[in-house]
Amino acid sequence: MARHVRVDRAICQGHGLCFFTSEKLFALDEADGKANVLVDPLPDDLHDDALDAVDACPEQAITVVEDDD
Amino acid sequence: MAMDEIDFDHHAPDFNERKYALYREMRGKCPVAHSPAHDGYWLLSRYDEVFEVARNDRVFSSAREVVVPPTNVGRLIPLQSDPPELERYRSLLIPFFAPGNLKRLEPFIDDIVDRSIDGFIERGEADVVTELANPVPSSTTMALLGLDPADWRVFADPIHAGSYSRPGTPENDAATRDIQAFSERIVAEVDARIAAPRDDMISALLAADYRGVATTREEVIDLVRMVIFGGMDTVMAAFSNIFVALGQRPDLRDRLVADRGLIPKAVEEFLRYDAPVQGFARTVTEDTEVGGQPIAEGETVFMLWASANRDAAVFGDDAEELVLDRTPNRHMTFGIGAHRCLGSTLARIELRIVLEQVLERLPDFTVALDGIVEADTIGIVFGRRKVPITFTPGRRRQAG
Numbered sequence A: 001m002a003r004h005v006r007v008d009r010a011i012c013q014g015h016g017l018c019f020f021t022s023e024k025l026f027a028l029d030e031a032d033g034k035a036n037v038l039v040d041p042l043p044d045d046l047h048d049d050a051l052d053a054v055d056a057c058p059e060q061a062i063t064v065v066e067d068d069d
Numbered sequence B: 001m002a003m004d005e006i007d008f009d010h011h012a013p014d015f016n017e018r019k020y021a022l023y024r025e026m027r028g029k030c031p032v033a034h035s036p037a038h039d040g041y042w043l044l045s046r047y048d049e050v051f052e053v054a055r056n057d058r059v060f061s062s063a064r065e066v067v068v069p070p071t072n073v074g075r076l077i078p079l080q081s082d083p084p085e086l087e088r089y090r091s092l093l094i095p096f097f098a099p100g101n102l103k104r105l106e107p108f109i110d111d112i113v114d115r116s117i118d119g120f121i122e123r124g125e126a127d128v129v130t131e132l133a134n135p136v137p138s139s140t141t142m143a144l145l146g147l148d149p150a151d152w153r154v155f156a157d158p159i160h161a162g163s164y165s166r167p168g169t170p171e172n173d174a175a176t177r178d179i180q181a182f183s184e185r186i187v188a189e190v191d192a193r194i195a196a197p198r199d200d201m202i203s204a205l206l207a208a209d210y211r212g213v214a215t216t217r218e219e220v221i222d223l224v225r226m227v228i229f230g231g232m233d234t235v236m237a238a239f240s241n242i243f244v245a246l247g248q249r250p251d252l253r254d255r256l257v258a259d260r261g262l263i264p265k266a267v268e269e270f271l272r273y274d275a276p277v278q279g280f281a282r283t284v285t286e287d288t289e290v291g292g293q294p295i296a297e298g299e300t301v302f303m304l305w306a307s308a309n310r311d312a313a314v315f316g317d318d319a320e321e322l323v324l325d326r327t328p329n330r331h332m333t334f335g336i337g338a339h340r341c342l343g344s345t346l347a348r349i350e351l352r353i354v355l356e357q358v359l360e361r362l363p364d365f366t367v368a369l370d371g372i373v374e375a376d377t378i379g380i381v382f383g384r385r386k387v388p389i390t391f392t393p394g395r396r397r398q399a400g
Helices: A017-021 A044-056 B015-029 B047-054 B085-097 B099-103 B106-121 B128-133 B135-145 B149-164 B170-195 B201-207 B217-248 B250-258 B260-273 B344-361
Strands: A002-007 A026-028 A035-037 A062-067 B032-035 B041-044 B125-127 B280-284 B288-290 B293-295 B300-303 B384-386 B388-390
Touching: A002 A035, A002 A044, A017 A026, A017 A044, A044 A062, B041 B047, B047 B288, B047 B300, B085 B099, B085 B201, B085 B217, B099 B344, B106 B125, B106 B128, B106 B135, B106 B344, B125 B128, B128 B135, B128 B217, B128 B344, B128 B384, B135 B149, B135 B201, B135 B217, B135 B344, B149 B170, B149 B217, B170 B201, B170 B217, B201 B217, B217 B250, B217 B260, B217 B344, B217 B384, B250 B260, B250 B344, B260 B344
Parallel strands: B041 B300
Antiparallel strands: A002 A062, A026 A035, B032 B041, B125 B388, B280 B300, B288 B293
16 A cells, blocks of 8 residues: 555645645646655655645645555 | 625724624624625635635636725736736746745845844834834845835835725825836836846846747736735735734743744734735626525625634634644635735745744833724725834844
C-alpha cells in the first residue's frame, strides 16, 4: 500500500499555502504559480505535512489517496 | 419576490458596531438574504454559499463591479475581469508575488519597519496607524512596483480617504477626484518605461506576454492601479485591527511576546477574526439558485468574507473567539477562487515582520481604546483611522 498526494490543478489557484506548509512536499510552478508535488509516493515522515497541506489549501484542491501498489 | 428582505447596508453609519451580531443572525435565519439598499443586493453570510459563488466565475461575474455601490476610480484588473482574460492577467502578476521574488523585498520591509518604529520609539506613544501601519505596506507596494517609495502618500492618502468615507459625501467625492488624478501619475510612470525600460516590475509587465498575447499599455496601467489599491489599504486596515484586538486582550499580547513562534498562526487568526474586506460582489449572468434561493440574471450577489470567517459550521463553536493557534484556519479574508488575493503572501510577510518588531521593541504597549478613531464606513475596507498606543520608550536603531 502506498500513499500519494494529489493536487487538482483545475482547482489549484496558486495561493501557495501548501508550499509554506511543506517545502519538502510542494513546489510552486514558475509559470502558473500552481502547486506541484515533489515526492511520490508519500513517505511516512511527510504524512503529517501532507495532512496539514490538505487542511491549509483554501480551495480544497489537495487530497491524500492510498493505492495497493 | 425576495423571501428574506432584510434591513442591511454595509455602508450604514451604525454598521460597524452591529456587523458581527448581524452576520450571526443572518447565518442562522437567512443565509441568502435580500436587502433593498443600493438598488437591491443579495447577501451571502455562510461559508458554503460564499465558497460556491466565489468559485463559479461563469455565473457570477466580476467584470462589472465588485464593490457596492460602484466606484469611479478606474478599472482594476484582474479584480474586475472574468475568464479567459482573468487567467491571463493573473498569470502576468503571479511571478512578482511568488515567494522567491518576495524574499528579495524582505530587507526593504525590515528597514522601513525599523525606521517607522524609530520615528516614535523614544516618545513612548504613537498613533500606530499613521506612523507604522500606513507607511509600511504603502512603501513596500511602491518598492515592489519599482516606484519611488518616498512618494507613497501620493497614492495612499486618496485611497484611504476614499475607503473610509461614505459614498456620496464631499470627502468621498474629493477622494475620488484625487484618485482619478493619481491615475495620471500611473500613466506617466508607465509611459516613461515604454520610452526607457528599467529593471523593475512595471517594465517587466510591459514586456510580458501570455501564450503569445502581448500586454497592452492600458492593461499595464490597470494592473499597476490594482497592485496599488490592493497593497496599501487592506494591509494598513489589518494592522489597525490587530492592534485593537491586542489592546483589548493584553493577555494575548503577552502570550505572543513570550512565544514569537506563534506569530504566523496568530496572523492568520487576526485576519480571520477581523477581515479588512467585509465582502465583494458578483453580477449574476444567468438565472440561478444559491442555497435554494432563486436569483435572477443581472442581480448583484455580495459575498460576506467577514461573516463566512465566523461560521461555526466551519470554524466550530468558538468561531466568534480569537484563538491564536487555531488550526486549521481556512479563512476567507483573501477571498477564494481565481480572484483570491494575489498579494496574500506579501501581506503575511509584512504582518509578520511588523508584529515581530513591535513585540520585541515595545512589548508592553497598551492601546488607548477610547482614543481609537473609527472610519465613517467599513463598506469597502474595515480599518481604523487612528489607534493610539503608549509604551515604555526605547532606543532608535538607526541614526536619525
